[in-house]
Amino acid sequence: MTKSSETETMRLEIESRSHNEEFARVVAAVFMSRLDPTLEEVDDVKTAVSEAVTNSVIHGYRGGPGTIYIEASVRGKELTVSVTDCGVGIQDVARAMEPMYTTDCTGERSGMGFAFMEALMDQVQVRSQPGRGTVVTMKKLIGG
Amino acid sequence: MSENPFLYEAKGRVLVIRLPRELDHHNSRNLRYETDLLLAENYVSRIVFDFSRTVFMDSSGVGILLNRYKQMQRSGGSMAICGAKAPIRRLLAIGGVANLVPQYDTKEAAMAEGGKNDDEKQRD
Known part of the structure; x- marks a missing residue:
């Protein structure tokens, strides 16, 4: 078990391919298992x-x-996950985070991605620079 | 990996789409093309999305459902969801789908309800 003062970390580097979406979320789930989360928290x-x-x-x-x-860390009961791309x-980050806002023209995207992140995590922070990339950092207290 | 994640079953005017275990962006890439073909070739007045084997969904799933819902609304048809377990139901609620699309425990109930509506429409 993790002592409350210790920070444990992991870092994963993946190619930007749609089939890696599942791989990334499964790795995050396995990493957080050290916090003894509920099934709902894992989901x-x-x-x-x-x-x-x-x-x-x-x-x-x-x-x-x-x-x-994808970087993740646990400190005490807090899980932090960041997803970075270049x-x-x-x-306009504020606009991108509005529910139902999407730049997609096919009609298949809901524009709910950030709304889901905010609903499911305790804290979501987005830093982005046009032409340079985006970092999404999310925190959640597990078993809190 | 090459296995088609969706199973389609047509009964009368009802099209049942059995969703994959993991309903994410990757697995839903072909759904639009495939359902558009099926809707063009068959007279479908109701689509039932069968979640009975689905254990994971993200907002990509919500996008698919909302798009199909709008499509059925435009053509005067209806849509239903069946077999969704608690974690999926929660996400359907967050995504606003739960308010728009009726949910049933079984596929049979979801299909039967569509038949009833059709009968009622015909009587009108």
């Missing part, structure tokens, strides 16, 4: 990670090649 984190990685694949790299970095970035 929440898996969905939130899936949203962030999907955003990087679809929007950050626009379906093209690129690398996505893609096109987001022009």
